[in-house]
Amino acid sequence: MPQYKKSHIYRAVEFAPIWVVLAIGRILPFWLRGKMFGLLGKLIVMYLPKARKRVHRGLITVFPGLSKKEINSITKKVGCNTALTLSELLMNDDYKKRKKLISADGEGFETLKEAKSNGQGAIIVSAHFGQWEAIRHHLAENNMETGAVYRKNNNPFYERLFLKSIKYGGLPIIARGGKGNISMIRHLKKGGFFALLVDQDSHSGKPIKFLGQEARTTTAPAEMALRYDLPLVPVFAVRQENGQNIKLEYEEAIIHTDAITMTNEINDRISARIQKNPDQWYWLHNRWNKK
Template identity: 25%
Template sequence: MAKRSNARRRWNRLVGYRLEAAGLALLLGLLRLLSLDAASALGGRLAGMLGPRLGASRRMRRAIARSFPDMPETEREAVLAGAWENFGRTMAEYAHLDTLARDWDRRVEMSGGEHLSALAADGRPGIAITGHFANWELAGMACARHGVDLTFVFREPNNPYAARRLAAARAALGGTMVPKGRAAAKGLLTAMRSGGHVGLLVDQKLNEGIPVPFLGRDAMTGTVMADLALRFDAPVVPVRVTRLKGARFRVEAMPPLVFPRSGDMQADVAAAMAQVNALMGDWVRAAPGQWLWQHRRWPD
């Protein structure tokens, strides 16, 4: 068994990863041949056709039903279909992130930009948060356009060649990317200590987190945002992305959140994350088909 495992690793390192990266490069190249609108529509159509037939959709249906127990089944199926279409569009749009950045004024309705400008100018460390809604990468673009230079965490693919391809595609986002893991904590702390800004996606499951209600059920929730905000007395600005039609969006930056301070750090962290989960839940309820239900947010 060990020999087979070692052989598999050698195959991946020498051949498999290169083939995988070549396939990714070909896909991105083909999508680049299309316009942004055509690529987004194609991705949405393919994911909309194939996604509901995949095994992941069984878990997604359960999560949607438990989150919206009073919703008719036909509406829940529409949420599932919308989630797959949005996922496909977002993945295809990675080939055109530079186009989205260049065509921002034509494709994006921006509101609340003054909150991001204030975050950039106040001379303090700060945090911008969002969740996996619509094309969530536009939250980072909005920050960059208003002078907020973000340090943000991403999960680096196991394939180093694919990682370089994706990093090149994400260059339009600006900011500093730190890979998830030990380097992430150091990178975030360095940014905050230097008066910089951190970008966080706060709607994902983290097994090392704490149970916090989300859409009516406890969900393991990371506390990094609350830890940093309370430790550095840093403003936290939520940035919400909504898909309007096709590859057109609304991006809304909100006033900084106000968190309670009781003197009990553990209780304050839990209260802050409960407040954030409530906000994310409101966003899901407002546009349930635009959230990433593919993510395993709760245990089945």
């Protein structure tokens, strides 16, 4: 059998469990769907050694005083929130209808409204924290449609589903990379908005403190904000105790100084959110990659 066909079959088998749980999720009431995915997330992160070790390693690095019981408790909540968010994201057509679950506050929202009324573009920065996709839904609901950047997936079946899903949150959607960056800049210069999740390891990034540890961090959002005179607004989507309601907090825009200082401020804002709600951050990223 040709290697391509082997690979294609392997990818189909790899994607099948995701398709099955999403199909089941779609026929369940929203609250019960959340319970199911929350439980699945807890089981995966606690019983998949690689996932459990990565979360534990990150928690021990950032919070060395935590007991084993506290680490396990946070790890379960991380699994629950991650599964909830990913399920909502992969069923974004349905989540788009849940506008009543989202509330918002903060002066950054007024900054963005002013930019929109002036025909000025804007950059929203956030992290894989809480229900990050709720940010774009809320902005779209308020006539501020916001694009996003995503990383292509190796599995063609997952790639098609993911790309189709995130388009429900707003357009344009561009793939990370050279041509994508050019498209994003053009959109911003025309007065468009883009939301960027900036908490992942960046091979070309600068060593900047993140949760007290040096981490390779992209300075691109700050550089674009400076070059094109755009507001740079941190926004965080905090999942509430009931697991369904989301509180968006639009923070004060980052003051324009220089790219390193501004990126330090972004990392400090993200770090403060994670320290307050460590269970809502995606600890499965290899954030402090030393390679």
